[in-house]
Amino acid sequence: MDAPRRTRNGPRRSEAARVAVLRAADDLLVDSGFQAVTVGSIAERAGVSKQTIYRWWRSKIDILLDVLEEDLPDDVTSRPPGTESAQEVLTGHVTHLNRVFTRSDTGRVLFVLIGHALQDATTASALRNQVLDRRRGHARARLRNALACDAPGALPRQEADRLLDLLAGPVFHRAFMTGRPTDPLFAERLAATVLTCRQGTPLDGAPAAGPTL
Amino acid sequence: MDAPRRTRNGPRRSEAARVAVLRAADDLLVDSGFQAVTVGSIAERAGVSKQTIYRWWRSKIDILLDVLEEDLPDDVTSRPPGTESAQEVLTGHVTHLNRVFTRSDTGRVLFVLIGHALQDATTASALRNQVLDRRRGHARARLRNALACDAPGALPRQEADRLLDLLAGPVFHRAFMTGRPTDPLFAERLAATVLTCRQGTPLDGAPAAGPTL
Amino acid sequence: MDAPRRTRNGPRRSEAARVAVLRAADDLLVDSGFQAVTVGSIAERAGVSKQTIYRWWRSKIDILLDVLEEDLPDDVTSRPPGTESAQEVLTGHVTHLNRVFTRSDTGRVLFVLIGHALQDATTASALRNQVLDRRRGHARARLRNALACDAPGALPRQEADRLLDLLAGPVFHRAFMTGRPTDPLFAERLAATVLTCRQGTPLDGAPAAGPTL
Amino acid sequence: MDAPRRTRNGPRRSEAARVAVLRAADDLLVDSGFQAVTVGSIAERAGVSKQTIYRWWRSKIDILLDVLEEDLPDDVTSRPPGTESAQEVLTGHVTHLNRVFTRSDTGRVLFVLIGHALQDATTASALRNQVLDRRRGHARARLRNALACDAPGALPRQEADRLLDLLAGPVFHRAFMTGRPTDPLFAERLAATVLTCRQGTPLDGAPAAGPTL
DNA sequence: GGCTAACCGAGACGGTACGTCAAGTCTTGGC
DNA sequence: GCCAAGACTTGACGTACCGTCTCGGTTAGCC
Numbered sequence: 001m002d003a004p005r006r007t008r009n010g011p012r013r014s015e016a017a018r019v020a021v022l023r024a025a026d027d028l029l030v031d032s033g034f035q036a037v038t039v040g041s042i043a044e045r046a047g048v049s050k051q052t053i054y055r056w057w058r059s060k061i062d063i064l065l066d067v068l069e070e071d072l073p074d075d076v077t078s079r080p081p082g083t084e085s086a087q088e089v090l091t092g093h094v095t096h097l098n099r100v101f102t103r104s105d106t107g108r109v110l111f112v113l114i115g116h117a118l119q120d121a122t123t124a125s126a127l128r129n130q131v132l133d134r135r136r137g138h139a140r141a142r143l144r145n146a147l148a149c150d151a152p153g154a155l156p157r158q159e160a161d162r163l164l165d166l167l168a169g170p171v172f173h174r175a176f177m178t179g180r181p182t183d184p185l186f187a188e189r190l191a192a193t194v195l196t197c198r199q200g201t202p203l204d205g206a207p208a209a210g211p212t213l
Numbered sequence: 214m215d216a217p218r219r220t221r222n223g224p225r226r227s228e229a230a231r232v233a234v235l236r237a238a239d240d241l242l243v244d245s246g247f248q249a250v251t252v253g254s255i256a257e258r259a260g261v262s263k264q265t266i267y268r269w270w271r272s273k274i275d276i277l278l279d280v281l282e283e284d285l286p287d288d289v290t291s292r293p294p295g296t297e298s299a300q301e302v303l304t305g306h307v308t309h310l311n312r313v314f315t316r317s318d319t320g321r322v323l324f325v326l327i328g329h330a331l332q333d334a335t336t337a338s339a340l341r342n343q344v345l346d347r348r349r350g351h352a353r354a355r356l357r358n359a360l361a362c363d364a365p366g367a368l369p370r371q372e373a374d375r376l377l378d379l380l381a382g383p384v385f386h387r388a389f390m391t392g393r394p395t396d397p398l399f400a401e402r403l404a405a406t407v408l409t410c411r412q413g414t415p416l417d418g419a420p421a422a423g424p425t426l
Numbered sequence: 427m428d429a430p431r432r433t434r435n436g437p438r439r440s441e442a443a444r445v446a447v448l449r450a451a452d453d454l455l456v457d458s459g460f461q462a463v464t465v466g467s468i469a470e471r472a473g474v475s476k477q478t479i480y481r482w483w484r485s486k487i488d489i490l491l492d493v494l495e496e497d498l499p500d501d502v503t504s505r506p507p508g509t510e511s512a513q514e515v516l517t518g519h520v521t522h523l524n525r526v527f528t529r530s531d532t533g534r535v536l537f538v539l540i541g542h543a544l545q546d547a548t549t550a551s552a553l554r555n556q557v558l559d560r561r562r563g564h565a566r567a568r569l570r571n572a573l574a575c576d577a578p579g580a581l582p583r584q585e586a587d588r589l590l591d592l593l594a595g596p597v598f599h600r601a602f603m604t605g606r607p608t609d610p611l612f613a614e615r616l617a618a619t620v621l622t623c624r625q626g627t628p629l630d631g632a633p634a635a636g637p638t639l
Numbered sequence: 640m641d642a643p644r645r646t647r648n649g650p651r652r653s654e655a656a657r658v659a660v661l662r663a664a665d666d667l668l669v670d671s672g673f674q675a676v677t678v679g680s681i682a683e684r685a686g687v688s689k690q691t692i693y694r695w696w697r698s699k700i701d702i703l704l705d706v707l708e709e710d711l712p713d714d715v716t717s718r719p720p721g722t723e724s725a726q727e728v729l730t731g732h733v734t735h736l737n738r739v740f741t742r743s744d745t746g747r748v749l750f751v752l753i754g755h756a757l758q759d760a761t762t763a764s765a766l767r768n769q770v771l772d773r774r775r776g777h778a779r780a781r782l783r784n785a786l787a788c789d790a791p792g793a794l795p796r797q798e799a800d801r802l803l804d805l806l807a808g809p810v811f812h813r814a815f816m817t818g819r820p821t822d823p824l825f826a827e828r829l830a831a832t833v834l835t836c837r838q839g840t841p842l843d844g845a846p847a848a849g850p851t852l
Numbered sequence: 853g854g855c856t857a858a859c860c861g862a863g864a865c866g867g868t869a870c871g872t873c874a875a876g877t878c879t880t881g882g883c
Numbered sequence: 884g885c886c887a888a889g890a891c892t893t894g895a896c897g898t899a900c901c902g903t904c905t906c907g908g909t910t911a912g913c914c
Contacts, residue, residue: 010888011879017891034332038869049892054871111331118328118389119247132390162399165391166406169383172390176331177345178378186375193379193410197402223858224910230860251900262861267902436862437905443865460758464895475866480897537757544754544815545673558816588825591817592832596808598816602757603771604804612801615836619805623832650883650885677874688887693876855914865904871897878891883884 013056020046021053022070025063030105034112037064061116061123064109068131071106074138089146090191093139094171098182101175111176139164166194226269233259234266235283238276243318247325250277274329274336277322281344284319287351302359303404306352307384311395314388324389352377379407439482446472447479448496451489456531460538463490487542487549490535494557497532500564515572516617519565520597524608527601537602565590592620652695659685660692661709664702669744673751676703700755700762703748707770710745713777728785729830732778733810737821740814750815778803805833 024046028037039060043050057063075096084092101107113131117124143163144155155163170190171182182190237259241250252273256263270276288309297305314320326344330337356376357368383403384395395403450472454463465486469476483489501522510518527533539557543550569589570581581589596616597608608616663685667676678699682689696702714735723731740746752770756763782802783794794802809829810821821829 007881008888009881009886011890014890033334039871040869049894050871051873051893052891055890059871114389115328115331118324118331121246124392128390128392161391162402165383165386165399166403168390169381169386170378171382172386173378173382176327177381177385178374179337179341186378189375189410190379193406196409197406222856222910222912224912225859227859252902253900256861260861262863263902264862264904265860268859272902433907434862435860435907437864440864459760465897466895469866473866476897477867477899478865481864485897540815541754541757544750544757547672550818554816554818587817588828591809591812591825592829594808594816595810595812596804599804599808599811602753603767603807603811604800605763605767612804615801616805619832619836622835623828653885656886678876679874682887686887688889689876690878690888691886694885698875853914856912858909858911860907860909862906863904864906865902867901867903868899869901870899873894873896875893875895876891877893878889880888880890881886883886 014052017046017048017052018056021048021057021063022067024048025060026067026071026105026109029064029112030108034115037112061113061126064113065126065130068106068109068113068127071104072110072131072135073100073104073106074135075142084146086146086195087188087191089142090167090194091188093142094167094182094187094190095184097168097171098175098187101171102181114176136161136164139168143167163194163197166197167191227265230259230261230265231269234261234270234276235280237261238273239280239284239318239322242277242325243321247328274326274339277326278339278343281319281322281326284317285323285344285348286313286317286319287348288355297359299359299408300401300404302355303380303407304401306355307380307395307400307403308397310381310384311388311400314384315394349374349377352381356380376407376410379410380404440478443472443474443478444482447474447483447489448493450474451486452493452497452531452535455490455538456534460541487539487552490539491552491556494532494535494539497530498536498557498561499526499530499532500561501568510572512572512621513614513617515568516593516620517614519568520593520608520613520616521610523594523597524601524613527597528607540602562587562590565594569593589620589623592623593617653691656685656687656691657695660687660696660702661706663687664699665706665710665744665748668703668751669747673754700752700765703752704765704769707745707748707752711749711770711774712739712743712745713774714781723785725785725834726827726830728781729806729833730827732781733806733821733826733829734823736807736810737814737826740810741820753815775800775803778807782806802833802836805836806830 021042024042025037028041028045037060039050039053042060042063043053053063057066073096075093100110113123113127117127140157140160143160147155147163167190170186174180174182174186234255237255238250241254241258250273252263252266255261255273255276256266266276270279286309288306313323326336326340330340353370353373356373360368360373360376380403383399387393387395387399447468450468451463454467454471463486465476465479468474468486468489469479472479479489483492499522501519526536539549539553543553566583566586569586573581573589593616596612600606600608600612660681663681664676667680667684676699678689678692681687681699681702682692692702696705712735714732739749752762752766756766779796779799782799786794786802806829809825813819813821813825
């Protein structure tokens with residue numbers, strides 16, 4: 001089981017083609033908008049045949065999911081752990097989210113995919129399973145770590161998720177609904193608000209009452 | 214331009230057809246999903262010809278915008294104004310938003326339209342101009358009114374918008390991204406948090422510094 | 427039932443498109459060979475969309491069947507009936523067949539369709555039902571009429587068909603298999619042979635014995 | 640060029656693969672029809688790779704030509720030469736042709752190849768060169784031999800070919816065009832007719848006049 | 853009451869993209 | 884060098900939906 005039981009013959013999947021397709025899809029989306037992203041146009045720009053695309057992806061949405069998975073930047077702070085205050089960590093996270101949403105090419109891809117997910121449940125779950133859940137896991141861990149410094153006692157997973165919703169939601173909303181990005185001031189205040197919320201007493205007994213939360 | 218220069222002859226627009234189209238589009242979307250909503254299928258289900266549709270709408274998105282405009286429920290509270298605390302008003306708004314997003318047929322329409330708006334700038338501005346801005350105006354007024362009781366002094370428009378983002382964002386995020394709706398407890402805590410944020414001192418001098426906010 | 431019970435609304439089938447498609451298919455086949463006859467290329471040359479073709483025909487073979495039905499020339503002799511000898515009628519028929527097979531554009535179409543029929547039973551029966559049977563009926567009638575002059579007594583249908591096979595077969599075989607057409611001398615001798623066969627005594631009692639013939 | 644300049648290394652062509660391919664092509668054609676005969680399906684059924692096929696054949700038509708060449712039965716009569724009358728020889732040939740066309744698996748292959756030849760000149764000449772001409776040569780020799788008994792004096796080659804056309808044509812025509820096979824009675828009468836034609840005087844001076852015949 | 857413009861149903865039309873299929877070529881690693 | 888496996892380019896296939904258009908029939912409203 002540890003050894004490749006049988007060495008497969010024949011040509012392997014062309015890495016060059018794979019990369020060219022992902023890059024072509026990304027470029028087309030950024031340059032010309034989603035309606036220009038066609039399996040045919042991706043194939044042409046990537047210098048690849050349509051059939052090669054359909055051999056490895058089931059749809060252009062599938063391609064964009066792979067683009068997202070590869071390109072979506074993680075929230076990595078350069079500072080060593082433990083040297084940041086909780087406020088700084090949260091502010092940094094908000095800023096990171098905003099930057100991803102509004103400035104990166106990958107943000108465009110994310111927009112389109114969320115847009116498609118809102119119209120199609122299959123895309124929605126694929127997006128969650130393939131991309132979002134992992135990111136949410138990272139963010140949750142970071143958050144728990146940051147808050148553990150200030151408030152001793154474990155931060156329950158559900159509670160962490162609530163806080164993440166409070167953090168990400170407004171950034172999201174501003175970027176998507178109003179079209180105006182989150183400015184640094186808003187980021188800072190948002191972080192502070194969430195921290196305040198965390199420290200408030202009303203939460204203490206609450207989580208037990210929220211069954212599915 | 215002011216006067217209809219000439220009295221028109223012939224029959225006027227058929228109200229029956231208009232309603233049948235809107236209803237057919239809504240039903241199709243709710244019953245069979247967005248990919249089943251085509252101009253042809255709407256026409257068929259409405260017992261109307263495609264030409265009649267294209268005479269009055271430019272695309273199926275246009276139809277859905279009209280559906281949304283007609284059906285999207287306003288946040289109407291049964292209580293007379295002035296008898297609710299700010300906390301109650303905010304909690305009610307959050308609850309209303311959540312109900313619209315997750316329970317109504319119109320929520321499906323809204324989802325789809327936001328999804329399309331994320332892929333197409335034209336749809337985005339149409340959605341904002343035709344539907345969202347008006348709702349936002351109502352919500353802002355309601356918010357200003359509610360907060361004026363507790364905190365004398367006008368609530369600046371930009372500040373009100375910030376608070377609305379704080380309120381709507383997490384509801385939005387939960388409904389869209391995690392797929393789990395907002396529960397009453399979360400609604401209450403969210404309202405409280407936003408109120409806390411409003412009363413905090415850090416905001417006092419701040420708005421002046423936020424240029425584009 | 428005699429009256430068109432209800433006048434249909436809407437646009438009728440475009441005769442121009444129909445004719446253009448048939449003509450384009452014929453031209454492509456004659457100019458560039460069968461492998462150049464593609465639904466796409468027909469559409470392009472006819473100035474028509476692919477969908478219009480698929481609305482009215484199920485395949486390019488269907489189109490060619492229509493071409494054949496419209497263009498395949500009948501065996502019409504200029505002479506008034508009764509002024510030709512049986513030999514002349516038969517020779518004329520053979521010459522006609524040969525000319526159709528080897529010289530006309532329609533002959534190319536016929537070749538291709540027979541070729542396809544040899545590979546596909548559906549095409550074979552369509553070809554027979556739509557085109558060949560009618561021609562065979564005409565030829566049979568002409569043959570019976572011609573032979574009735576010389577040999578009193580009705581020519582049974584089965585017998586007529588046998589003679590038609592004897593007549594058409596060799597023309598066919600030369601055109602298809604050897605690639606060399608039937609010359610006038612061969613035509614004359616073929617006709618004479620068939621006549622001889624007809625007058626011979628061996629046939630008299632025979633047809634009764636041939637069950638499925 | 641005269642000497643194989645160097646003894647080749649490595650394995651020679653796999654006879655097993657060659658046979659498997661021919662057999663697979665034949666089986667597929669007989670079992671599932673021509674449209675099921677693809678290079679891929681042949682390779683799969685033969686347990687052979689596509690490359691191996693393309694190394695030795697240029698197309699699936701090429702394969703079928705080989706199938707035909709190997710399997711097409713010769714017209715071998717069990718009787719010793721000289722013990723059959725001309726009528727018997729001719730009747731036997733007609734019967735043989737009919738059996739090949741209508742009953743054997745190879746007949747299916749022949750049909751398909753003739754069908755393809757009618758659509759493609761290259762296939763037509765390949766079919767003639769590789770298969771048909773040799774068979775025609777055998778048939779011609781047999782015919783000349785048979786007729787020499789009854790009618791002393793050499794049967795010119797062109798004349799023999801004419802007679803072969805007269806013989807094969809109707810069998811062909813019945814099998815291909817009408818779909819009804821040749822019955823024994825028809826075979827006998829056909830042979831008799833051709834013999835009659837042969838013995839008639841009109842032929843004597845004729846061949847000289849037919850230039851390309 | 854007739855005229856006429858605008859409405860309506862039906863649905864054919866030119867397009868664009870889809871997703872599938874087969875042909876024929878090329879690449880890899882084993883024998 | 885042959886072979887199995889199979890990825891690759893190419894190009895036709897047949898389908899779906901778009902948005903436009905053309906019919907014949909049906910109402911208003913004004914003369």
